[in-house]
Amino acid sequence: MPIHLSPTLRERLTDSDRPLVGGWVCSGSPVMAEVMAGGGLDVLLLDMEHAPNGLESILAQLHAVSGYPVTPIVRVPSADAVTIKQVLDLGAQNILVPMVSTAEEAREVAAAAQYPPAGRRGIGSALARSGRWSRVPDYLARGAEHVSVFVQIETVEGVENAEDIAAVDGIDGIFLGPSDLSASMGLLGQQTHPDVVAAVERSFAAGRAAGVPVGVNAFDPDVARGYVAAGADWILVGADVSLAARGAERLAAEFIPQPPAGA
Template sequence: MPAPHNPFKAALKAGKPQMGCWLGLADPYVAQISAGAGFDWLLIDAEHAPNDLRSITAQMQVLAGFDSHAIVRPTIGETWMIKQYLDAGAQTLLIPMVESAEQARELVRAVTYPPHGVRGVGSALARASNFSGIPDYLQTADAEICLLVQVENRAGMAALDEILQVEGVDGVFIGPADLAADMGFIGNAGAPEVEAAVLGAMDKIVAAGKAGGILTLDPKMQRACLDAGATFVATNIDVTLFAAAMRNTAKAALALLPDQAATGSAKTENASRYLQQLCKHWSHKATAEFDAAQGSITFDTGNRVTMTASADQLEITATTGPRGDLTRWKQVITDHLVRFAFREELSVEWAD
């Protein structure tokens, strides 16, 4: 009986695009929900998620009952760590921060049994061999291991041509976020220079006969990479999906409650001047509309202020969302108006 078939590796060899999602919540329950969603593959992340060997193993056990293939990304490409993940049953590894062909060759050795590699022969203890239940595991495992290396900085990009020549590397994943940071565009993986570098690298990967991969939440970039020949593409992350859904749900729930509002007034013959000053002052931070007699300012936070000026008085309405700090918002408005009225002793009287 041979080692279990790796359908993900076979699909990459056949040039069949595989669509995936990142798992960073480090929980088997979430992994099971994700596995039932229909992705071709799911990546269990140990580089930027709070995973360890046991939590990764638990998630692989859950995924084993579904068609979504488990990819594991270790914290770093250390041989001892790779050995543990392989013995735990991982058949596909994505190794971060690969910067040279020599590093790639060492990774090939780490996932390969002797005499061609250095993977420890301890399969009798391992989930990978079904705890000695697969008699031919040692002889057949190498062919089913899929090694993906992650190129994500300028050093790796400079060495890409040499990395692509390393036999035993099945695919190269371009990490746009770290690459953007190293190129001077931290937090902006969508910069034209970064996208050009990513697509240029994808062209090289495909031309070399390797599988190309990427994680991007930008639909246009997803399409561009697939059109360039990428064969493993992740389109989202469980963490960001859950966080966005929870925030939007909370926002919708709070929207069911009434806003908080307070009215106030200030006796002054310069009401029109102060109204316009406040609107101009906040116009670069918020949406401000005003003329000599009326003005309104609306912030993205939900804080608002409306004002009406007469010959001897400024009428003010301060509004926040249902959970806003109305007391502080009134004080902020008061402080600004008092500062504008430094030539007179202005006092804002709030009704409540």
């Protein structure tokens, strides 16, 4: 039976009349991925860079969210071509590649995600979930239609090269990472510093000039709203682990007596 894949993040961004809102899944848990998927968000980022995830756990999370109207994107741990190939073969239709600072690095990412002659992605869809074991019609010929590729700008060099990065053929958009960007700017831990925010917004302008959507991570609600006002096409506003941590702390504060001040 022919199978038709879900729209990519590229397609969802093109078709949306508002910024898409998403969250991170950093626990490595398919249960938490499904809990987040049912919450009404547009996008879920499954993280392999800073979370305890391998191929098997990412596959389990892709399965867990597949029954919900949410678009998953997998952040691979690096621009390694083998990892990109394996994650795409798992059936991930959307990937985010961290720490891309030059157009040449972006071209390498694009090549790793596309079949020849446009790129150098290995041919294995008949054996993999990506083409649903040859049940997706013309998967090889239409592979680029079924995959969207985003790169993460997280350094001063990346901000300077943002327009060139965004203009690379095969790159569907850029995503700003204020945490590492703040460190690159000598402002470690100050993701909401005005200079960091300004650098993010300059990158937005560069992405728009290149004609691609721009996104950003922003857990501070006021900063997030500011980025939306500045033109973010998609934004990640929270993470499963942070939501659980803050929720547990609120329960403890509410129900466990606190010692008197100065005791």
